[in-house]
Amino acid sequence: MKHMTRKATRHISQNEGLIFEKSSPGKAAWKLPALDVPEVDTAKLLGKQEREDLGDMPEVSEIEIIRHFTRLSTWNYAIDLGMYPLGSCTMKYNPRVNEFVARVEGLANGHPYQAEKISQGALRIMKTLSDCLLEITGMDAITLQPAAGAQGELTGLLMVRAYHEAQGNARKKVLIPDSAHGTNPATAATVGYAVENLKSNERGMVDVAALAAQMNEDVAALMVTNPNTLGVFEQEIHKIAELMHAKGGLLYMDGANMNALVAKTRPGDFGVDVMHLNLHKTFSTPHGGGGPGSGPVAVKKILEPFLPTPVVITKPDGTLAFEYNRPQSVGRVRAFYGNFGMFIRALAYIFANGPEGLRQTTEDAVLNANYIRKGLEGVYDLPYSTPSMHEVVFSDKLQSKQGVKTMDLAKRLIDYGFHPYTTAFPLIVPGALMIEPTESEPKEELDLFIEAMKSIAEEVEDDPQYVLDAPHHARITRLDETAAARKPVLRWKREV
Amino acid sequence: MRYLPKSPADRAAMLQAIGIRSVDDLFSPIPAEYRLSRDLAIPRQMAESEIVEWFKQRGKENGEGFASFLGAGAYSHYRPVVIDALVQRGEFLTAYTPYQAEFAQGTLQAIFEFQTMIAELTGMDLANASMYDGSTGAAEAVMMAVRITGRHSAVIARNLHPEYREVLNTYATHQAIPQKLIPFTASGQIDLKQLDQAVDDSTACVLIQSPNFFGTIEDVEAIAGIAHKRGALLIVSIAEAASLGIVEPPRCADIVAMEAQSFGVPLGFGGPYCGVLATKEKFVRQMPGRLAGQTVDKNGKRGFVLTLATREQHIRREKATSNICTNQALVALMVNIFMTVYGKIGLRELAKQNLAKTAYAVEQFGKHAKVLFAGAPRFNEFVVETSEDPYAINSRLLGHKIIGGLPLKKFYPELGHAALWCCTELTTRSMIDTAVGLVAESERSVLSKDAEPEEVAR
Structure with a gap:
């Protein structure tokens, strides 16, 4: 028999076509201010580069736009409507104060190339968030530049590679458990490493004996997710770290989801050398239908020289600055400084929680x-x-x-x-x-x-x-x- | 904690249902020596009012209330208020990637409309759902061209945004993609002769920017001719999307790698922005990133799904076209709404205002200093060379609450005292006049200093 649900009731949902189907010439939702400089002859300025026609771009009024997108929005499910039990996605509440403070004028309108002396607010946000994330992860240094988790992985592995190159041997392989997210092997391939699969044991954890057998001087790193994608904590994580380190390898932790660890244990304490975080998971920045994300990478001291440029430093006079002169850096992974708007939101979340709130969370x-x-x-x-x-x-x-x-x-x-x-x-x-x-x-x-x-x-x-x-x-x-x-x-x- | 929806009684009831005494039992899989037994040393819990105040203070320390002439890949355009009203609807803001299409048609249809408008504006057949930003989009486009052509080297314009070039270098390092850099001429445009010599049978692609980093519009057709006659692809990076309202799009390109920030995305100190790739239909299966496609349900009703997922990492793992997973959906929605608001006529009129402000500024600056790269059409950026170091001039401009152009020495040492200025529809005539006045003053004082020794001698 078919059961009734207590959670939801059917209700009327508006139909809505594509915006192009509502368009007709002469409708407009825009009005430009009066021009305070002379008009120009575009043909004279641009010559053959002038564009005559924008093709099938829509022409609609403002009320139609409001209705169009509002109607579309009602076809989505959202955290704001109820539980969103997607495993490994961490669909938690996205606090509204985060959105509010991200729109504070000086922050929302700050230009990435404005002088450092009028960028102290943004730099302070980056520094404070960095300090908080380092304390939460137990790591030594951090970059906020990667635009999302997968780019964080890329950045982390580039640093792993640079580290090994500095030791004289880039090594050939990255070990990845069969339970890992698809981005892990895709990233390893991007950095030029061969991927070697690591089988899980009957308890769903890394098989430490198998790891010991597979680990050798060709292996650059092991990419481990902890808790892994079964939601299981790798109870022998410290042994895994020791095994890696004994043969000169590094332990990479996919920390996309730190929701089971924050304030309870720190990857830096159990032997992780490099990890990325997804601010859009653990730290409550909104998923927004698929992005933007933000994927900071935290590392141990040995990897610090390889961080992407620039990094935020404190000058002797106490002001903050970007430092570009880092000869061993892996380079830049994104223009400017990363998804700064997400830094604001994540920091607001940390402020709202404090130490006891994060633990209770x-x-x-x-x-x-x-x-x-x-x-x-x-x-x-x-x-x-x-x-x-x-x-x-x-x-x-x-x-x-x-x-x-x-x-x-x-x-x-x-x-x-x-x-x-x-x-x-x-x-x-x-x-x-x-x-x-x-x-x-x-x-x-x-x-x-x-x-x-x-x-x-x-x-x-x-x-x-x-x-x-x-x-x-x-x-x-x-x-x-x-x-x-x-x-x-x-x-x-x-x-x- | 105000975000946590449980009373102590709820927690007790849940522990009892699970059959454990204390929540600590749930953390027993973590070896005891690694369990944190102290509070994290982070700021104490703050009230909402304190949080708001803290960030408002940071905003005040961050150039609040300054008028700006900065562009260089991040542009200050007016953002219609309907954008934030709509993107803050929880159904857009707090939804996940639309993998479960039946419960995400709103996001999917919006992406489909976004892809359509980007394709229309760029003159390409189709576009993806977005990339991280313009810099990573350009790097991904190069790797895409390598896959399509089976060739390995890339020819890059030196007047491509310097930070885009840096990102490409990082991505290309371990992909074994050698690069040749092509200089620019006195018009600021890429040197076609040198380009012609550089492209050969190993060239996968030529990557240029138009309008380029100096704001000058490239002769895309001529460049395409050079690339195509040797079987290489042409990738055009567009950092200033607003140019598409009045500048002929690069229809003869094979891939357009665009930064759409200009379309309704706040400057936000550099991100999040909205990259997007557009290409020809025949290349779609080599394109990275998410794609929404139209299909029908079992009753024949139109609907949208994420499609061609066999290109992506969650299916192909190490054989995927890219490791990219997220897109910039919410930012793409801002772009989408902006494009819808301005539409077919508004985008052109908006671009025209940008042209007019820039033409006026160029004329005024030109009276007192040297405007470089004349002789080629430009959109809304231009390079002014001053006698004095532009950092010093900018420092004085700050006193007038104006942020001057970007000094170029850092990226192009040979350009000495040149700076890149940008005007948009938000730039006022009085801002321009004030800036020009200070530049004129600087030129006069440098001239009189130069003249001084002579006077003394006399």
């Missing part, structure tokens, strides 16, 4: 994940019984007997008013359901989620086809992704 995140685990254990298969930290990974083993896969369960969750969890990742769990509630969920929301997941499991037994056809109550049913990829339509074109 981590505890609640882990508590929430374990509450869900307890609530759904037995209803869904738990492939690894190892203790969970901030997320829990189930599999669709029980439901797939009825032909229902993780993606089908996920689509049905939409009808219950929840965004799906992460499907089919990590790759070491066939049919994975990866669930990360974060600290932002009250008990009531978690109970609704557990109830929804249990209800879907019952539906799978009673009427699997109904689940296979989900979603039933979304604006659209499942889209034909194969057709989309086979004959890509990537832009609107006027019908002739």
Whole structure:
């Protein structure tokens, strides 16, 4: 039988076409100020470089624009509407004060090339955030320049490579556990390293014996995610670090998700040499439908000479400055100084929490994940019984007997008013359901989620086809992704 | 803690349901010697009012209230207020990447419209959902050209934004992509003769910027001719998107790597911005980054999905076209709304105002100092050479609450006392007159100093 959900009720959703379909000549949403200098003859100034026509750009009024984007927005799910249990994505509350302070005039309008003496505010923000992140990670030096997590990985591995080159041998390989995020191997390849897979053991952790066998002087680094993508803390992390260091290798930690560790333990203390952070995960900057992110990289002292330029330094007179003269630097990974707007937001989040708030946040995140685990254990298969930290990974083993896969369960969750969890990742769990509630969920929301997941499991037994056809109550049913990829339509074109 | 939605009773009930006594039990997998038993040494918890005050103070220390002539890859254009009103809707702000299309049609349709407008403006067939910024976009475009052509070297214009060149160097180091740098001529444009000599059968691409770093518009057609006759691709980097309103787009390029910050994105001390790649249809499968595509649902209803994911790292891992994962969705939405507000006519009129302000400024500066790189059309930037070090002039301008042009010595030592100035629709005539007045004063005082010894001799 089909169950009703307590979380959501269907309501009217406005239809809205493409903006181009509303356009007609003569409508306008803009008005320029009167020109206070003489008009110019554009043909004379530009000659053959003058553009005559902007093609099919829209012409619409302001109210149509407001309605257009407001209507589109209502077709999205969002943290502001409810729990967003995407594993490894850390969809936590994005505090509104962060948005407010990011729009403070001198900060929002600051030009990256304005003189340092009128940039002390921005520099102070960068310095303060750097200091906080170093204390949180237990590392020695940091760059805020990388634009996102994957670019942080790139920066980190460039530094690993530069370090080894300085020792006289760049080395050939990077070891990556089979549970890792896809960016890890893609990044290693970009930096010119061969990728060697590292198998997980039966507890879902790095197999230390296998690592010992694979580790040699050709290996530049091990890229480990901790807690890993199963939500499991690598309990032998210090041994892993020792193994790496004994053969001159470095330990890279993918710290994209630090939500289980902040204020409870520090990677720098357990042997990590280099790590990146995703400010858009642990530090609450908004995902915004896919970005912008920000991926600072923190390192131990031995890697400091290789940080990208520029770095923020304190001058003898106490003022702050950018330092460019760093001969061993890996160079620049992005123009200017990184996603500065995200630094403001992350720092505002740290200020709002303080030491005790960050600790309570981590505890609640882990508590929430374990509450869900307890609530759904037995209803869904738990492939690894190892203790969970901030997320829990189930599999669709029980439901797939009825032909229902993780993606089908996920689509049905939409009808219950929840965004799906992460499907089919990590790759070491066939049919994975990866669930990360974060600290932002009250008990009531978690109970609704557990109830929804249990209800879907019952539906799978009673009427699997109904689940296979989900979603039933979304604006659209499942889209034909194969057709989309086979004959890509990537832009609107006027019908002739 | 005001962001945490649980009472002590809730926590107790949850611990009981899990079957443990204390939350510490959940952290037992962390070896005891690595568990932190002290408070983090970070600032204490602050009230919202304190946070706001702290950042307002930083804003005051950060050039608040200054008028600026800086451009050089970061442009000050007016941002219509509807942009922030719309991007701050929680459904856009707090949504994830639209992998679950049925629950993310708003973001997906917006990306599809963004891709359409970028393709239209750049004169390319299609565009992606965005890249980190203009600098990384240009580097990714070079790697894309290497994949398409199977060739390994790149020819780069020296008047490409110097920081874009630095980023490319970083990316190219371990990709074994040798680069040749092409100088610029007295018009500020790339030296076509030297370009012609540099491009050969190993050249994967020629990468130029137009309008280039000095604001001068390149002869893209001539450059494309040189690149294409030897089978190389042409990549055009556009740092000042507003130019597309009135400057003919590089239709003969193979890849356009654009920075769209000018379209409604705050200067924000350098980021986040919005890179974007646009290209020909035949190259789409070698393009990095996310793409939204149109399709239909089971009932034949139009809908949008992220597509061609087999190019991306989460599917291809080490064989992906790039390691890029995120795009700049929310910033791309700002750009999208800006393009929609100004549209077909407004973008042209806006660009015209930029041209007019710049023409006036060039004329005024030209009366007292040397404006370099004349003889080629320019958009909204120009280079002024002064007798005095521009840092000194800028220092005096700050006293008038004006930020002067960017001294170029740092990037181009041979340009000595030259500085790069930028005017947009926000630049006022009185700002220009004040700046010109100070430059004129500087020139007069240098001249009279030069003249002094003669007078003494007499």
